[in-house]
Amino acid sequence: MEHHDVLIVGGGNAGISLAARLLRDGAQDVAIVESESVHRYRPLLNYVGAGEASMALLERPAASVMPDGATWIQAVVESVDPGGPSVLLRDGRRVGCARLVVCPGLEEDWDATPGLVEAYAAGWAGSTFVVETAPRVWPALRDLAGGRVVFTMPPEPAPCSATALKPLFMACDHWRRAGVLDDLDVHLVLPGSSPIGVPRADALLERTLASYGVQVLRDARVSSVGARRVSVTTPAGDQHLDDLRYAHVVPHYHAPRWVAESDLAGASAAGLVDVDPATLRHPRHGAVWSLGDVADLGIKPSGGALRKQVAVLTQNMAAADAGVFARYDGYTVMPITVARHRLMLVEIDRDGRPAPTVPFPDLVRPRRATWWVDRYALPQTYFRRILRGKV
Numbered sequence: 001m002e003h004h005d006v007l008i009v010g011g012g013n014a015g016i017s018l019a020a021r022l023l024r025d026g027a028q029d030v031a032i033v034e035s036e037s038v039h040r041y042r043p044l045l046n047y048v049g050a051g052e053a054s055m056a057l058l059e060r061p062a063a064s065v066m067p068d069g070a071t072w073i074q075a076v077v078e079s080v081d082p083g084g085p086s087v088l089l090r091d092g093r094r095v096g097c098a099r100l101v102v103c104p105g106l107e108e109d110w111d112a113t114p115g116l117v118e119a120y121a122a123g124w125a126g127s128t129f130v131v132e133t134a135p136r137v138w139p140a141l142r143d144l145a146g147g148r149v150v151f152t153m154p155p156e157p158a159p160c161s162a163t164a165l166k167p168l169f170m171a172c173d174h175w176r177r178a179g180v181l182d183d184l185d186v187h188l189v190l191p192g193s194s195p196i197g198v199p200r201a202d203a204l205l206e207r208t209l210a211s212y213g214v215q216v217l218r219d220a221r222v223s224s225v226g227a228r229r230v231s232v233t234t235p236a237g238d239q240h241l242d243d244l245r246y247a248h249v250v251p252h253y254h255a256p257r258w259v260a261e262s263d264l265a266g267a268s269a270a271g272l273v274d275v276d277p278a279t280l281r282h283p284r285h286g287a288v289w290s291l292g293d294v295a296d297l298g299i300k301p302s303g304g305a306l307r308k309q310v311a312v313l314t315q316n317m318a319a320a321d322a323g324v325f326a327r328y329d330g331y332t333v334m335p336i337t338v339a340r341h342r343l344m345l346v347e348i349d350r351d352g353r354p355a356p357t358v359p360f361p362d363l364v365r366p367r368r369a370t371w372w373v374d375r376y377a378l379p380q381t382y383f384r385r386i387l388r389g390k391v
């Protein structure tokens with residue numbers, strides 16, 4: 001049986017940056033199981049959906065982001081034995097390890113929204129969160145001059161759900177500049193009672209929604225999609241948005257089946273990995289660790305959160321035998337464009353308290369400079385520094 005010191009399942013934002021950091025710190029034998037041959041910087045998908053970026057800008061061959069010295073096992077994990085620990089690959093190989101890190105991200109829960117796949121295929125619905133449909137979003141939104149459109153934010157857990165507001169606001173700003181916003185009937189389906197659950201940011205976002213004339217369905221979730229209709233369950237009963245010119249519907253998400261059905265999972269309905277939210281160590285399997293979107297950390301997951309998670313996990317894996325642990329405070333980020341070229345950056349800890357990276361300026365206030373950083377500087381930082389374990 002193939003065996004490694006550290007085996008990381010998932011070569012996304014979490015897995016690659018962690019592997020790079022461990023190797024920089026002197027780890028000798030790190031392997032990454034990653035099935036895909038393309039790596040994507042997913043935050044740019046929302047800019048693709050606003051005509052501000054192309055898919056080519058966010059995609060790299062997976063081989064080019066694998067850290068020097070890491071072993072890439074290009075295969076699909078089918079099941080896990082957390083006690084071993086080891087994983088079984090689809091090609092029948094079993095790979096064992098001294099320490100296992102589980103970070104395969106989240107999977108779309110297509111069963112949660114009947115009709116969504118068919119609506120994507122028909123072309124009147126799409127989402128920046130779905131790689132296949134992201135390039136079709138802007139051509140569909142750009143030339144609309146009237147009619148009803150709907151945007152949705154997915155319920156948690158989801159990959160940086162707040163950024164589902166980006167395509168909405170960037171499209172509204174475009175329509176306002178084009179002089180057609182008043183002829184459009186724009187709706188937003190929110191899973192909560194307010195946009196993101198952070199009072200100061202919510203006040204700004206509510207004003208922005210009102211200024212664009214967006215009608216908001218709250219505490220709502222999409223129950224089905226079909227025949228240019230999006231059906232939504234709300235506390236007041238089911239509602240139907242009919243005759244839609246376009247529907248930007250983000251899928252719901254859950255943990256991969258092999259995680260949810262294993263002893264890695266805890267009590268969450270989505271089957272997330274049970275993990276000590278401070279140390280990132282599994283509570284029942286001491287050789288197993290988890291981070292990223294699949295870990296049950298009591299936060300809204302984001303790529304920005306990984307900067308802190310990777311640092312804590314690297315320290316804790318090294319110090320585990322001594323029992324001295326660094327603690328993750330639940331830091332996460334929500335970058336939201338309120339117009340085509342203005343962005344608010346909301347940074348909070350696990351309790352929802354502000355956790356700004358820089359004390360000044362106030363990044364919650366929407367700024368052009370913050371948009372520029374999000375659109376132009378961060379993608380460079382991601383490929384040159386974050387994925388190389390330097391941040």
Ligand SMILES: Cc1cc2nc3c(=O)[nH]c(=O)nc-3n(C[C@H](O)[C@H](O)[C@H](O)COP(=O)(O)OP(=O)(O)OC[C@H]3O[C@@H](n4cnc5c(N)ncnc54)[C@H](O)[C@@H]3O)c2cc1C
Nearest residue numbers: 010012013014035043076077104105160292293302303304
């Ligand atoms: C549209 C969109 C916009 C976003 N915008 C932002 C933003 O502006 N700011 C921000 O901070 N975050 C943003 N995010 C969130 C961010 O991309 C995620 O939080 C981050 O990618 C999570 O990293 P991860 O490694 O946990 O999961 P992923 O990036 O999903 O990586 C998981 C990897 O595991 C692999 N994998 C899964 N299952 C298996 C298996 N069985 N076998 C082998 N390999 C497997 C997958 O192929 C994948 O490469 C956005 C996400 C999306 C979708």
